[in-house]
Amino acid sequence: xxxxxxxxxxxxxxxxxxxxxxxxxxxxxxxxxxxxxxxxxxxxxxxxxxxxxxxxxxxxxxxxxxxxxxxxxxxxxxxxxxxxxxxxxxxxxxxxxxxxxxxxxxxxxxxxxxxxxxxxxxxxxxxxxxxxxxxxxxxxxxxxxxxxxxxxxxxxxxxxxxxxxxxxxxxxxxxxxxxxxxxxxxxxxxxxxxxxxxxxxxxxxxxxxxxxxxxxxxxxxxxxxxxxxxxxxxxxxxxxxxxxxxxxxxxxxxxxxxxxxxx
Numbered sequence: 001x002x003x004x005x006x007x008x009x010x011x012x013x014x015x016x017x018x019x020x021x022x023x024x025x026x027x028x029x030x031x032x033x034x035x036x037x038x039x040x041x042x043x044x045x046x047x048x049x050x051x052x053x054x055x056x057x058x059x060x061x062x063x064x065x066x067x068x069x070x071x072x073x074x075x076x077x078x079x080x081x082x083x084x085x086x087x088x089x090x091x092x093x094x095x096x097x098x099x100x101x102x103x104x105x106x107x108x109x110x111x112x113x114x115x116x117x118x119x120x121x122x123x124x125x126x127x128x129x130x131x132x133x134x135x136x137x138x139x140x141x142x143x144x145x146x147x148x149x150x151x152x153x154x155x156x157x158x159x160x161x162x163x164x165x166x167x168x169x170x171x172x173x174x175x176x177x178x179x180x181x182x183x184x185x186x187x188x189x190x191x192x193x194x195x196x197x198x199x200x201x202x203x204x205x206x207x208x209x210x211x212x213x214x215x216x217x218x219x220x221x222x223x224x225x226x227x228x229x230x231x232x233x234x235x236x237x238x239x240x241x242x243x244x245x246x247x248x249x250x251x252x253x254x255x256x257x258x259x260x261x262x263x
Contacts, residue, residue, distance in 0.1 A: 009084025
């Protein structure tokens with residue numbers, strides 16, 4: 001049965017390869033990127049069954065516009081893959097004064113998920129791209145731009161993403177979609193990995209294949225609130241902080257407070 005699947009950051013890297021694989025299986029793919037040109041090129045390469053959505057996830061206004069456009073075109077979303085991520089950037093602080101890694105990697109997917117929730121049933125899935133890089137979160141990052149190096153910002157953003165994933169999964173009412181955090185595998189051959197670590201990385205299909213499985217396979221049907229570590233090839237425990245319900249709630253509330261400021 002064909003599904004409607006939105007993949008953020010899908011003009012290159014793992015997101016693009018995942019989109020390509022899912023489209024080849026006959027699913028309707030909603031491609032997202034920051035560049036109209038890259039979106040057009042990605043759509044042309046994939047071929048039939050794709051739509052394109054341009055949005056800058058460092059802007060919450062742009063995230064809201066993206067969600068509105070998706071709602072205007074679709075009554076149902078079966079899978080949302082929050083894949084877009086930032087490690088390095090020419091400008092590390094957004095126009096609103098926050099670290100861009102925290103905004104794009106943590107806050108934007110949270111807002112997009114909440115906005116698109118009305119389009120998702122209990123059979124739908126939200127797949128959040130986490131990472132093996134996870135570090136305890138300084139809640140101040142949601143109140144202002146805290147000076148962080150690239151590794152610190154990225155690792156905190158990915159743990160925060162994992163923490164809100166677990167919190168939402170545990171607190172949403174019946175009828176809500178499954179929310180799953182996944183480390184697609186370390187050091188894959190993406191532009192981000194090459195820019196960050198100067199290495200070519202491992203086969204991107206390792207990451208894309210687990211995202212396809214997470215989107216479609218029965219093994220993920222009852223996985224809401226769990227963390228899948230593809231370095232180990234199994235469901236596993238994330239960073240210990242993400243196993244603390246009170247800390248997960250604190251992170252989620254801090255994100256909500258930040259979004260209130262940005263309304």
